[in-house]
Amino acid sequence: MLNKILVALDVESRAEALGLADALRGSVGGFKIGSRLFTAEGPSIVRALAERGDRVFLDLKFHDIPNTVATAVAAATQLGVWMVNVHAAGGLVMMRAARTAAHDAAEAHKLTPPLVIAVTVLTSMNQAALRETGIIIDLMDQVLRLAELAKEAQLDGVVASPRETAAIRSRCGPGFAIVTPGIRGGAAAASKDDQERTMSPADAVAAGASYLVVGRPIIAAPNPREAAEKIAAAVNR
Ligand code: C5P
DSSP states (O other): OOOOEEEEOOOSSHHHHHHHHHHHTTTSSEEEEEHHHHHHHOHHHHHHHHHTTOOEEEEEEEOSOHHHHHHHHHHHHHHTOSEEEEEGGGOHHHHHHHHHHHHHHHHHTTOOOOEEEEEOSOTTOOHHHHHHTTOOSOHHHHHHHHHHHHHHTTOOEEEOOHHHHHHHHHHHOTTSEEEEOOBOSTTSOOOOTTOSSOBOHHHHHHTTOSEEEEOHHHHTSSSHHHHHHHHHHHHOO
C-alpha cells in the first residue's frame, strides 16, 4: 500500500532532520526537504536520506530559464530524489525541459526518474497580490490553467492547497498527482499555526489529494511517530 503522508522536515539542522527521519521511517511515505534545510545543510542531507532508502521530495520550486532548470533537475535526479518541483509559471518549454532532464539523467545513471511536479499559484498569494503581478484573471482560473499546462508538459502533477484539490482533480483526471499541504484537524493536530485554509487528512484525500504534506502536526508532536501513524491510518486504505 502506498503511504500518502510526506513529512515536511522543516528543521534547522542535519542532525534534527536525520533524527526525525529515523523516528518516522516506515510510518510515512517520504520526507520533504525545503529551501531552508537545503540551504543550511546542502545536498548531503538529501543523499543521506536517499541512501537510507527514503523517498525524498526536494521542494526547491525551480523557476529559471529552461536550460538552468533542466540542469538543476538533472542534478536532483543524480542525488536520488523521488520527487522534485518547478514553478508552472516558468512556462511550457521550461516544464518540458525539466521532465526531459529527469528522464535523461535517470537513464544515464540507471536510476528511476523522479516525479516532476509543478507549483501553480503560491497559496500565500490572494487575488490582489496576483493582480499586482499583472495577472488579472480569477485566481482559481489561473491555478487550473497552470495545472493544465503542467499536464500538457507531461509533468506528473501539481502542489495544490486543499481548497483547489477537487477542481484540479476533476480538470486533470485521475492519473495526475496532487500534493496537498495545509493539513489540520481530524487525525492531525488541530492547531492551525500560520495555515489559513486547512482540511483534515481524510477530507483532503476525499477531495482528490494523492499525497499530503504534513509538517508541524507531526514534527512538533510530543511523539512524532504516534502522530504520523494516526494520520496514516486515517488516509492509507
Ligand atoms: O507545518 P505544516 O504542516 O503547516 O507544513 C506544511 C509544509 O508545506 C511546509 O513545509 C510549508 O512550507 C509547505 N507548504 C505549505 N503551503 C503551500 C506550499 C507548501 O504549507 N502552499
